[in-house]
Amino acid sequence: MAHEPTTAPLSSAPPGSDLGHGRNDRRGEVAPASTPRLRRGTAITVTAILPLLVIAGSALAMPGTDVAAAAAAGPKLGAAGHFLLAVAVVLTAAYLGGALARRLGQPPVVGEICAGLALGPSLLGNLAPGAMGWLFPRGTLGPLDGLAQLGLILFMFGVGQELAGMRLRGAATRALLVSQSSVLVPFALGALVAVPLAARYAGTRGHGVAFVLFVGCALSITAFPVLARLLSDLGISRTEPGRLSLFAAAIGDGAGWLVLAGILATAHGSDPTMVLVNAAATMAVVALFLGPVKRLLARWASRKGGGVGSGIVLVVGVASAAALTAVLGVHQLIGALLVGLVWPKNRTGPVVEGLTGTAKTVLLPFFFFGFGLTADLSALTWDGTTVLVFLGLLALATVGKVAGPGLCAWLTGMPRRPALVLGVLLNARGLTELIVIQIGYDAGIIDARMLAILTLVALGTTIMTSPLLRLLKAAGTGEGGAASPLAAAEARPKEYASRD
Numbered sequence: 001m002a003h004e005p006t007t008a009p010l011s012s013a014p015p016g017s018d019l020g021h022g023r024n025d026r027r028g029e030v031a032p033a034s035t036p037r038l039r040r041g042t043a044i045t046v047t048a049i050l051p052l053l054v055i056a057g058s059a060l061a062m063p064g065t066d067v068a069a070a071a072a073a074g075p076k077l078g079a080a081g082h083f084l085l086a087v088a089v090v091l092t093a094a095y096l097g098g099a100l101a102r103r104l105g106q107p108p109v110v111g112e113i114c115a116g117l118a119l120g121p122s123l124l125g126n127l128a129p130g131a132m133g134w135l136f137p138r139g140t141l142g143p144l145d146g147l148a149q150l151g152l153i154l155f156m157f158g159v160g161q162e163l164a165g166m167r168l169r170g171a172a173t174r175a176l177l178v179s180q181s182s183v184l185v186p187f188a189l190g191a192l193v194a195v196p197l198a199a200r201y202a203g204t205r206g207h208g209v210a211f212v213l214f215v216g217c218a219l220s221i222t223a224f225p226v227l228a229r230l231l232s233d234l235g236i237s238r239t240e241p242g243r244l245s246l247f248a249a250a251i252g253d254g255a256g257w258l259v260l261a262g263i264l265a266t267a268h269g270s271d272p273t274m275v276l277v278n279a280a281a282t283m284a285v286v287a288l289f290l291g292p293v294k295r296l297l298a299r300w301a302s303r304k305g306g307g308v309g310s311g312i313v314l315v316v317g318v319a320s321a322a323a324l325t326a327v328l329g330v331h332q333l334i335g336a337l338l339v340g341l342v343w344p345k346n347r348t349g350p351v352v353e354g355l356t357g358t359a360k361t362v363l364l365p366f367f368f369f370g371f372g373l374t375a376d377l378s379a380l381t382w383d384g385t386t387v388l389v390f391l392g393l394l395a396l397a398t399v400g401k402v403a404g405p406g407l408c409a410w411l412t413g414m415p416r417r418p419a420l421v422l423g424v425l426l427n428a429r430g431l432t433e434l435i436v437i438q439i440g441y442d443a444g445i446i447d448a449r450m451l452a453i454l455t456l457v458a459l460g461t462t463i464m465t466s467p468l469l470r471l472l473k474a475a476g477t478g479e480g481g482a483a484s485p486l487a488a489a490e491a492r493p494k495e496y497a498s499r500d
Helices: 034-061 066-075 078-103 110-117 130-133 139-167 172-194 208-219 224-234 240-267 272-304 308-327 332-342 349-375 385-409 416-425 430-442 447-475 485-490
Strands: 021-023 166-168 496-498
Touching: 034 066, 034 447, 078 110, 078 130, 078 139, 078 349, 078 485, 110 208, 110 349, 110 430, 110 447, 139 224, 139 240, 139 308, 139 332, 139 349, 139 430, 172 208, 172 240, 172 308, 172 385, 208 240, 208 447, 224 240, 224 416, 224 447, 240 332, 240 385, 240 416, 272 308, 272 332, 308 349, 349 447, 385 416, 385 430, 385 447, 416 447, 430 447
Parallel strands: none
Antiparallel strands: 166 496
């Protein structure tokens, strides 16, 4: 009977054969990996470096080549090269800023916002205006803004998905009361302090009513995505204050965007009849999306499921809805929000997560960069009035968000310290407020100084949230070694949830 040939194992390779990082000698020992490295180096030198040197020498040897003049003129990238370099710089800065913020115990979005500000006139434009002009020539700003707008509408779509996923499990009265207090109390405080500020800080279209309402709206915002990240980092997503804060932020953000749409219509000074017509058309579009469109998308998702086609349909739908609401005189982000509210999650979850994740990590840094070009913090004159306005707005924004919802939660039965945790959670503003104040500045409601002040308020309230929460988590009640307020909150029944 013939024997089948056998294959020798790798360890029994003949002497002198190369195995990965070295070579076997006659005694079975592995020799240093110098020979393979030498061969790779020789290959790179002969097939890459030497040909490049020959090409460069041949080009320079041609008559009319002025090496000194070419070096003095600097590198010529062209439009495409400058755009790609700008993309690389913005994404690198955002990544490094987010990593640094994470090391400092802050949400990554804080570092990304600061990186966008640093690339603009606030820092780079002051220290090296020539470098800023070369890195970001005027021709690249349009394409970069296009990436930012795409990121914004996909981000707002994700916010709509979170809003649609919120539901209550009991204690509906407390949840609704806390939601309205988280909006109305800071809104009232902001509107009150804006009355004496209107003459000094209003924009070209920021007549009294629009300016006052806009400042109130800006102070009432809670950054839903930043809040969700904070809850996850601190491990309190499933506590009663965590669930309730998510629900209140979701409802508050939805109400805030609707109020902002009305403020923009007021600021544009549109004819009252046209405002009513546009409002009626907008309500009809909202009803259309929440009714027939939602049912149609549910049936389509049940038949087609996820896949590449779902991603294309999603992006086309978000862009089309954003354009539709813009035509109706409402900001385009409202349309993206509507698509998020009605888009089915049962079969298209991976597609949605992929697109919204790309928007947050790859596209939103371009919004931070564009915002940094607009908000020149170095242009602020820090006189007594500016300092007083900044500190006043920061204090009112904090008190309104902490005291309003916290007091409401305590009066409706929540223990005192978990109610305080709830108020601190809702004080995070971050990205969402930046979007709102950028819209207000573009619409001419506020001037550049108020834009810079509100930017600092948004950063300040977001930065203080995480340390305050950690302080509350570490602090005990002071009586008999009782658990911290967050630990006590974790033991309470979970009354709020969001659908996955």
